[in-house]
Amino acid sequence: MGQKIAHSAVNAVDDGTIAGEWGSLSIDDEGMPTQKTTLIEDGILKNFISDRIGEKKTGHKRTGSARRQSYKFAPASRMRNTYIEQGNFSLDEILASVPNGLYAKKMGGGSVDPSTGEFNFSVQEAYLIKDGKLSIPVKGATLIGTGPEVMSKISMVGNNLLLMAGMCGSVSGSIPTTVGQPAIKVDEILVGGEA
Amino acid sequence: MKNIMEKVMNKAQDAKLDADLILSTSKSLKMSAQNESISEYKVSSSQILGIRVIKNGSVGISYTEALDDDCLNFMLNQSAQNAEISASNPHEKIISGIGELFDDAVYPEAETDIAVKTKKALELESNVKAQDPRVVAVPHNSYSENEYTSLYLNSNGRFTSYSDKVYSITTSALLDDSGKKANFYYYDLAHTFNELDWKKVVDESLFHARNILKEKPLPTGKYHVRFSPDSLKSLIECFSNFYSAKSAIDKVNPWSGSLGEQVVSSDISIVDDPLYEYCFRTSKFDSEGVERKPLTLIENGTLKSLLHNSVTANHFKTTSTGHASRGPSSSMNVSGTHFLIQGKNKKPLPPRYLEVIQTDGLYSGANRVTGTFSVAVKGYLWENGQNIMTFGNITLSGNLIELLKKVEVVGDQIESSIDQSFFSVPLIFNDLSIAGT
Numbered sequence: 001m002g003q004k005i006a007h008s009a010v011n012a013v014d015d016g017t018i019a020g021e022w023g024s025l026s027i028d029d030e031g032m033p034t035q036k037t038t039l040i041e042d043g044i045l046k047n048f049i050s051d052r053i054g055e056k057k058t059g060h061k062r063t064g065s066a067r068r069q070s071y072k073f074a075p076a077s078r079m080r081n082t083y084i085e086q087g088n089f090s091l092d093e094i095l096a097s098v099p100n101g102l103y104a105k106k107m108g109g110g111s112v113d114p115s116t117g118e119f120n121f122s123v124q125e126a127y128l129i130k131d132g133k134l135s136i137p138v139k140g141a142t143l144i145g146t147g148p149e150v151m152s153k154i155s156m157v158g159n160n161l162l163l164m165a166g167m168c169g170s171v172s173g174s175i176p177t178t179v180g181q182p183a184i185k186v187d188e189i190l191v192g193g194e195a
Numbered sequence: 196m197k198n199i200m201e202k203v204m205n206k207a208q209d210a211k212l213d214a215d216l217i218l219s220t221s222k223s224l225k226m227s228a229q230n231e232s233i234s235e236y237k238v239s240s241s242q243i244l245g246i247r248v249i250k251n252g253s254v255g256i257s258y259t260e261a262l263d264d265d266c267l268n269f270m271l272n273q274s275a276q277n278a279e280i281s282a283s284n285p286h287e288k289i290i291s292g293i294g295e296l297f298d299d300a301v302y303p304e305a306e307t308d309i310a311v312k313t314k315k316a317l318e319l320e321s322n323v324k325a326q327d328p329r330v331v332a333v334p335h336n337s338y339s340e341n342e343y344t345s346l347y348l349n350s351n352g353r354f355t356s357y358s359d360k361v362y363s364i365t366t367s368a369l370l371d372d373s374g375k376k377a378n379f380y381y382y383d384l385a386h387t388f389n390e391l392d393w394k395k396v397v398d399e400s401l402f403h404a405r406n407i408l409k410e411k412p413l414p415t416g417k418y419h420v421r422f423s424p425d426s427l428k429s430l431i432e433c434f435s436n437f438y439s440a441k442s443a444i445d446k447v448n449p450w451s452g453s454l455g456e457q458v459v460s461s462d463i464s465i466v467d468d469p470l471y472e473y474c475f476r477t478s479k480f481d482s483e484g485v486e487r488k489p490l491t492l493i494e495n496g497t498l499k500s501l502l503h504n505s506v507t508a509n510h511f512k513t514t515s516t517g518h519a520s521r522g523p524s525s526s527m528n529v530s531g532t533h534f535l536i537q538g539k540n541k542k543p544l545p546p547r548y549l550e551v552i553q554t555d556g557l558y559s560g561a562n563r564v565t566g567t568f569s570v571a572v573k574g575y576l577w578e579n580g581q582n583i584m585t586f587g588n589i590t591l592s593g594n595l596i597e598l599l600k601k602v603e604v605v606g607d608q609i610e611s612s613i614d615q616s617f618f619s620v621p622l623i624f625n626d627l628s629i630a631g632t
Contacts, residue, residue, distance in 0.1 A: 109559030120556035192590020
């Protein structure tokens, strides 16, 4: 906590208070009013989301994030509307800065191991970037890496923030959440597919 | 419970509805240990009764978790209303089999005292921590037991009863060595408490986590690959639509129309065997009360049959293979039981191959219609019979349809997945793409 874990361009929040968003709530499942929690500010880790038991165990203050699907589950600290805040670059400016890369336009599903930070996600729609311009479409690509590693390799953040609604499944069941980000440039990531 | 089902069935028949009912009940206990104390202790029970009615050729499904008369009547009326707005399906009918079938497990074991269970759950965590100073946490760590019953009754007089009890333990070792982290979890299942192998789950989770700490990426290229039984199970199950007659009707089965044709290497055969002598027990009948029996899906590379329930069987003018799959609240589907891949050829092991022990993200990285997949994998590189390094941080991609045609080496010793639901001789595939360094 308090350490730099990402590029200084990265600001991330988990905000339960946005009116009308899919992951918003008034009061969490332990009776606490929800709030906007700054997770990363200028690349520095500022807060975790926490519930009552999480506060007892770790000392991190409750953030109105205790959520559960139904009475069949115990509340746990869960995401609400989680997103990277928008930066200053247009998508065209980001693409123009890439001599040779991959533009992952639409992501598919994937898996994450929270204990190690390892993740892998499929890419549903992607294009090669050649000399700053979109080139041919590619299929069957997957992205793998670790969260901390990728966060440190974000070098540009776009100004085109987009939020998307979804359902998040975890220890306290399936709950409505929103995730979002503007376009971001990751300087290096492993891409799998046909060699 | 049977009385309640008969009461609902009588009302359905008074309303001139063909119907079947599934009643599922369960009782479970789960406890987890974290930081030398029990962090979760959960006792739960559930019951759910579902009805499927067929009215003028259309299907309606409804269910309830409360079994008082008002709720039962509401469920029945709701199912009839649902049928009125459903599209007609002339192939979906209540099967004509009659008579009672029972498959209720009884295990001669005295109840274990809760104090013993609690002590063992705590030891799951402490034993992992005690064996390696690099263990920083045991994130997946639990003991659970689940006792469940499933009753089936239809309007033609078929009644089946299945019950069982399953104990399970899971643990994991999260190691941190100078900032490099590795996590591996392992589990065991048994029908009695005393059959659980507590030492093995601790040893296996530590063994693989220690190896993963040393993982390195491999150079991008083509490799021979052998999957562990659990990894191969994941791959085969991900593409379960290949064997499904329901998927053939839905036009998402690439082997649809290939009956009698060679679809995989002639060196292998695949059987769905619910009664395989080494398998974890499963019901002797399916979700329509049809008795299960071994079914040859592929014989020497040739597709011999798909998995059928009565609906798909009526569609294809054949008979059900006993693979109906339906819960109290869900619509009719098909699913396999225990897959057994057999065969043999006399080719020697290649001098260099990868052994995949863990796949991540398979379901998101797979196209179930075309057979292509791309998945993150971990495992071991073998050279001349020696395990020479652990690999990770790479992706493996291929096409299962082509893969099964190109099985290079087929061993002869059948291996089992941990949960004893999947069995296969060792298979080594050629020309799989690795994306690494």
